[in-house]
Amino acid sequence: MMQKTITLEKNNVLKITGPASFVLEKGAVRIFGFKAKPPFKYVVPSYKSLPLVASEKSCLNIVLGEGASINVVENDTINVWENLVEKVLKLEKPLIIITIGTIDSGKSSLTLLIANTAVNMGYKTSIIDADIGQADIGPPTFITLGILNKQVVSLTEVKPATYSFIGTTTPYRVMDKVIAAILKLLAKSFNLNSQVIIINTDGWFKGRKAVEAKLQTIFHVKPHVVFIIKKENCINEVDVLFKYLNRFNVNAIVVESPKAIKERSISERRSIREYLYSKYFYGAKIVDLDLENLVIMNLDALKGKFFNCKEKELLKEILSLKPEMQILHATIVNNNLIVVVKGGTVIVDSNVLRNIKETYGQVRLKVLSENWEKGLVVSILNENLEEAGIGYIEKINFEKGIVRIRTNYEGEICGLIVGNIRLMYDEKTHTVREWGKWSL
Ligand SMILES: Nc1ncnc2c1ncn2[C@@H]1O[C@H](COP(=O)(O)OP(=O)(O)OP(=O)(O)O)[C@@H](O)[C@H]1O
Ligand SMILES: [Mg+2]
Numbered sequence: 001m002m003q004k005t006i007t008l009e010k011n012n013v014l015k016i017t018g019p020a021s022f023v024l025e026k027g028a029v030r031i032f033g034f035k036a037k038p039p040f041k042y043v044v045p046s047y048k049s050l051p052l053v054a055s056e057k058s059c060l061n062i063v064l065g066e067g068a069s070i071n072v073v074e075n076d077t078i079n080v081w082e083n084l085v086e087k088v089l090k091l092e093k094p095l096i097i098i099t100i101g102t103i104d105s106g107k108s109s110l111t112l113l114i115a116n117t118a119v120n121m122g123y124k125t126s127i128i129d130a131d132i133g134q135a136d137i138g139p140p141t142f143i144t145l146g147i148l149n150k151q152v153v154s155l156t157e158v159k160p161a162t163y164s165f166i167g168t169t170t171p172y173r174v175m176d177k178v179i180a181a182i183l184k185l186l187a188k189s190f191n192l193n194s195q196v197i198i199i200n201t202d203g204w205f206k207g208r209k210a211v212e213a214k215l216q217t218i219f220h221v222k223p224h225v226v227f228i229i230k231k232e233n234c235i236n237e238v239d240v241l242f243k244y245l246n247r248f249n250v251n252a253i254v255v256e257s258p259k260a261i262k263e264r265s266i267s268e269r270r271s272i273r274e275y276l277y278s279k280y281f282y283g284a285k286i287v288d289l290d291l292e293n294l295v296i297m298n299l300d301a302l303k304g305k306f307f308n309c310k311e312k313e314l315l316k317e318i319l320s321l322k323p324e325m326q327i328l329h330a331t332i333v334n335n336n337l338i339v340v341v342k343g344g345t346v347i348v349d350s351n352v353l354r355n356i357k358e359t360y361g362q363v364r365l366k367v368l369s370e371n372w373e374k375g376l377v378v379s380i381l382n383e384n385l386e387e388a389g390i391g392y393i394e395k396i397n398f399e400k401g402i403v404r405i406r407t408n409y410e411g412e413i414c415g416l417i418v419g420n421i422r423l424m425y426d427e428k429t430h431t432v433r434e435w436g437k438w439s440l
Pocket of ligand 1: 077106259
């Protein structure tokens, strides 16, 4: 640990890479548009770097942890960003702005800068956090609308207003859902009379498919301004998207990604997600829900007419299951015969397939083993068909007709939307952890 006192002249930029903490003793600094005054204190975590812009001559006391660094520069990307953002915010309201860039390019920081500047100019400001992988406002797997009432030093302080579940942390196969959710939250922010709406997107921006996905988002959202962040590993993508947008009357602005920013490793990203899950599961309890009275979306295994005991016995014979094995559940949905089996693996040979065809017609067999559902993240629907909370499935007991979930939502639960990320409660650390993905 090392302690330092730093004096900054007006407009100097102090670049801090964590882990570090500082106290602003004298003067005034801006952190992504947040205007800090003494005795402002802040901790820069190990996975973060920050630019502090001195609004006047300022003095700071800094404590540097292991691996931390500081550097005073006269010019930084943040200066260019600040000037551009100030100009953009003079445009007619309501103003929709979208930020696009690869991972670790500065999307969240630019979003924060725009939001703080807008709030400090007196505009009603909201943020749609559409980065399902590295969410800042809501829990991962959700797109969240956050409303700003005052400037914030970090997006995690923004109050969530409405959630829209996507169910996964990677956008590749769910772009339609992502776009629909953004549009839903956009309508909501208009209802709330937002004057400045900033949409932060996910970091999937490598390759043509990713560029196309962003183009589609822009096509549907019709933002007034598109900020594209240029980082050395996606120069081509930036150029292609910029060229596309130039064919139309879209106000696209390319900005440089900051130099020497702290990049986050896969495990750091996961830890950040787990920290967010834990926050949204704080005080969570087990809740048993009656399958009969529950509307479940996005889970084929719970659709169709469930097999009764006799039908399950017949299916057991058809599948040539060993005596000790048991069929917990079976249903036919969209020509899929979905079977949950306990006590062993099912061997599907041509005989079995022929018998299935003879009995059930042209169906595809999908076998799930016991506990297939354990941990699946869910969005909780209240009586107004609103997404009111997050949970995950502990167990589906078909015999008793009960879905057991873990959640801290306390209101009436009328429905669940099921995602494909598996979560678990870690008793030792009292945290919620990710332990895989699932799909049928
Ligand atoms: N001008 C700058 N100087 C130093 N660090 C900066 C600067 N701008 C942003 N950063 C830091 O760079 C890191 C990455 O920025 P940010 O989190 O905004 O990127 P991102 O594109 O949103 O990343 P992700 O893909 O994880 O969502 C953060 O630690 C941020 O504080
Ligand atoms: Mg981000």
